[in-house]
Amino acid sequence: MKPTFLLLLALLMTDNSQAAQTPTPPDVARKPHVVEAPFGASRDDAYYWLRDDSRKDKEMLAYLEAENAYADAFMAPLKPLQDALYAEIVSRIKQDDSSVPYRERGYWYYTRFETGKDYPIHARRKGTMEGPEEILFDVNEMAAGKDYFSLAEYDVSPDNRIVAWTQDDVGRRQYSLHFRNLETGEVYPEVITGVAYDTAWADDNKTLFYAENDPETLLTVRVKKHVLGTPPSEDQLVYEEADDSFYMGISRSRDDKYICIDLGATTMREIRCAPAADPREFTVLAPREQGNEYHADHLGDRWVILTNVDGATNFKLVTAPDGSTSRKDWVDLVPHRDDVFIEDFDLFDGFTAIAERSGGLERIRLLKADGSEEYVKADESAYSMGLDINSEHDTPWLRYGYTSMTTPETTYELNVETGERRQLKQQPVLGYDASKYATERLWATARDGTRVPVSVVYRKGFEKIGKAALLQYAYGSYGHSIDPAFSATTVSLLDRGMVYAIAHVRGGQEMGRQWYDDGKLLHKKNTFTDFIDVTDFLVAEGYAAPDRVAAYGGSAGGLLMGAITNMAPDKYRVILSQVPFVDVVTTMLDAGIPLTTLEYDEWGNPEQERFYDYMLSYSPYDNLEARAYPAMFVGTGLWDSQVQYWEPVKYVAKLRDVDTGPLPVLLRTNMDAGHGGKSGRFRKYRELSEMYAFLLDQLGADDR
Structure with a gap:
């Protein structure tokens, strides 16, 4: 093997005994191996042997x-x-920091850190932030003694009593699913392994939908439902995907009316939804077709859909009524524009917040119920702006994040009706003075x-x-x-x-x-x-x-x-x-x-x-x-x-x-x-x- 630069320098400046102690890179064996393609092409790969799927090969x-x-x-x-x-x-980290709380189903949820500790504490308070703190997860305790630990996601049941969570103890993103009663502290005995991180509760507060991973390819291949108190071996198959170019996710709609299975490949998607109150049958919102990438959410009596069909390269927003199963029902809400790329949206009772790009920069467009539009103002010429956690739809307040290469992440709340803007938090960076830097x-x-x-x-x-x-x-x-x-x-x-x-x-x-x-x-x-x-x-x-x-x-x-x-x-x-x-x-x-x-x-x-x-x-x-x-x-x-x-x-x-x-x-x-x-x-x-x-x-x- 070739000597490093430091070794060459050492050889010039030291005697042989000193140079012999200078580190050199390890050598590794070459072993013949041919990688073939179906049409007859082949390549030699002398280091192919370094692959070991079990990660146990001693050499x-x-x-x-x-x-x-x-x-x-x-x-x-x-x-x-x-x-x-x-x-x-x-030294720049405020070690006892906490996130901006958000309200959902009567509780304020937030994450906080304690000084000197590596992992967050997830907590909530009922009614107001002055209420008593209820710790959902102290991840420091969960990670104790482990070389790696990740609490991926947690999902509280609609009645606020049961929490389901997914965790990974290795780092391979193969998660295990667990349950705990938040009133009694009881951890349920059933543990489901080999799952993806996202889940969705049904309205009965005992049925949870989850996606199962293939143990080798790690693809999400099937959706199952688990009923609390029953063995995981009895979990029912809800949907199985045969096309291995698709991944899948599970979520509830904005208004909690539907549970949806989101199936996606790089250039097409398909969404299947069922009423959260009776999720026995999942109906396709629009069948998959090459080139149709769409994302949908529901509020009130309609679907709002982000899609790129009919030449909408930069995407557009359309609406569809309840019960729609085909894009023939789709009606344009925000037409396609060549100079504006639509990335995402959030639905509110009185407006729609649209995350889009123009000229290479992000912006948020506010589409009001009366058809009028306005944009959330930016404070700098080069910045990043995006939708934040907006957990409730019956509010005039929009939360969004703002940052630039000199401005730490800042969370704002904007009243769409009055124009009032409040800064909820700016990422504390101890000892940092933004005035000393330029972008x-x-x-x-x-x-x-x-x-x-x-x-x-x-x-x-x-x-x-x-x-x-x-x-x-x-x-x-x-x-x-x-x-x-x-x-x-x-x-x-x-x-x-x-x-x-x-x-x-x-x-x-x-x-x-x-x-x-x-x-x-x-x-x-x-x-x-x-x-x-x-x-x-x-x-x-x-x-x-x-x-x-x-x-x-x-x-x-x-x-x-x-x-x-x-x-x-x-x-x-x-x-x-x-x-x-x-x-x-x-x-x-x-x-x-x-x-x-x-x-x-x-x-x-x-x-x-x-x-x-x-x-x-x-x-x-x-x-x-x-x-x-x-x-x-x-x-x-x-x-x-x-x-x-x-x-x-x-x-x-x-x-x-x-x-x-x-x-x-x-x-x-x-x-x-x-x-x-x-x-x-x-x-x-x-x-x-x-x-x-x-x-x-x-x-x-x-x-x-």
């Missing part, structure tokens, strides 16, 4: 532990910087002429003279938009003179649905070239030195990191890649891997030769070649259910084979967590501080 686990030991040894000299970063980040909205021109929005933040006093270090972030997949929101952890980088930028690349939906379509399937490379072109723009405009640029992405954003590293390795000094999706073709050829079949409409099905060839042309693992690569910090979780651990592990092993440069490559495997990293509000900052210490050291930006 594999020993290699992961060796990589972690190497990362420990390499990072040891940077421990003071890592500790300083952790102390800074934690900008920029536009970079991509190589095909497309204008790509860029959000930038830095500490005031920064000069655009091409000397600063830059961290550029993006995601760019699944239509998921990355908005210019505040990050308390990023302040530690800004205070060291760095610039932080978000590239709103194609593949998200920041600029509307076409922005997403132009960054997926056979257009996926636009995501990668947009990111590179934004880098060139920021360097040319003086926001960064050309040799001090770092890039950061995770999951599908980790695919982006792998792609740009192969396409333009000389433009990036450091790559930070968390749980990266880097072995695209092999994963998408294997329908047995969790979630693969859901992804065909995002990446393509490589069993078809044109998709195989295109995916192969950018797959990071397959395009590694002999060249000098940037310094890299790659993170993964052994129990990750979304990007399996072996993808980044194989990637690093192969990268070390071909990398001709002197810069370090670290692989950090979290042995007791999944896609989201370690649980607990403080543990994750230890991981982030390590990654930031690596970043600052490599960029020479660790002086304050």
Whole structure:
């Protein structure tokens, strides 16, 4: 294996005995394996053996532990910087913080933290916030003694007496379902395993609907109903989905009149609903058809439906009467517009709140019962705004969230009738002074002429003279938009003179649905070239030195990191890649891997030769070649259910084979967590501080 940069330096400055103690990366065996496609194509994958679905292979686990030991040894000299970063980040957290309470069925629900504790306490008060506190869950007690714990969701019965909750003790997002009587404290004996996180009660307060996962693929495959006091083995099948490109969720409608099963693939959806008072038969609201993506909610005597049918690329709102089972009954409420992308809505008795995008920024439109419209005002030119928890529909008050790259998350309440606005809470960030920082909205021109929005933040006093270090972030997949929101952890980088930028690349939906379509399937490379072109723009405009640029992405954003590293390795000094999706073709050829079949409409099905060839042309693992690569910090979780651990592990092993440069490559495997990293509000900052210490050291930006 090649020596690291630190080893080369040590060889020059120390004697042989000292150099022998300098850490070197572990070696790993290569074992012949051929990955075949149905049409005859094949590829050699010498590290395929590192995949172990059981996660028990001793040789594999020993290699992961060796990589972690190497990362420990390499990072040891940077421990003071890592500790300083952790102390800074934690010092900004108000440890005894609490959420904004919301009212539902006569109770005020909220979450609070206690000083020094990792997990939240979920509680409620009856009538007013002056009533006695009733603790629903002290997650600190539930997580005690566990390496990982997540309370996913909880659902209180309509009569407020029983709570059902789902929890995960591993990080694989395979949940177990539990029940407790809130009046007596009795925990019911029945436990249902292998379920998704969301549930819905029927009006009888004893029947709960839940979705069951396939244990291998983790797909939600069937809906069942459980009656309290009966064995889970007797739970009745309500619905089973035969198409493995669909996922499903369960919820109650806005007015609590219906229980709905929401079935969705990437490019089509179907909703089946039953009366919550008598949920024996679930009726299709509109049959699935390719290209019809819709979301529905109910209030009063009508359905309101968000849909993209009939050429409504950016979506529109329609209505349908009770009893409708076909879109022939749909009537336009808010027509489609080419320049406005509708994302979501909330129904109220006197108005409809519509979350939409225009010009790459979010806004909230208020459609009143009399047909008049107005927009919720923003306080800055670059910001993020979205609907908050609006649990009740019979109120003139709308709750929404607002933030920018310099403004911490703020919750407002707006009276739609009077125009009065109240600030309910702003995220407390101890020691932070927003007046010391500045944010900008920029536009970079991509190589095909497309204008790509860029959000930038830095500490005031920064000069655009091409000397600063830059961290550029993006995601760019699944239509998921990355908005210019505040990050308390990023302040530690800004205070060291760095610039932080978000590239709103194609593949998200920041600029509307076409922005997403132009960054997926056979257009996926636009995501990668947009990111590179934004880098060139920021360097040319003086926001960064050309040799001090770092890039950061995770999951599908980790695919982006792998792609740009192969396409333009000389433009990036450091790559930070968390749980990266880097072995695209092999994963998408294997329908047995969790979630693969859901992804065909995002990446393509490589069993078809044109998709195989295109995916192969950018797959990071397959395009590694002999060249000098940037310094890299790659993170993964052994129990990750979304990007399996072996993808980044194989990637690093192969990268070390071909990398001709002197810069370090670290692989950090979290042995007791999944896609989201370690649980607990403080543990994750230890991981982030390590990654930031690596970043600052490599960029020479660790002086304050």
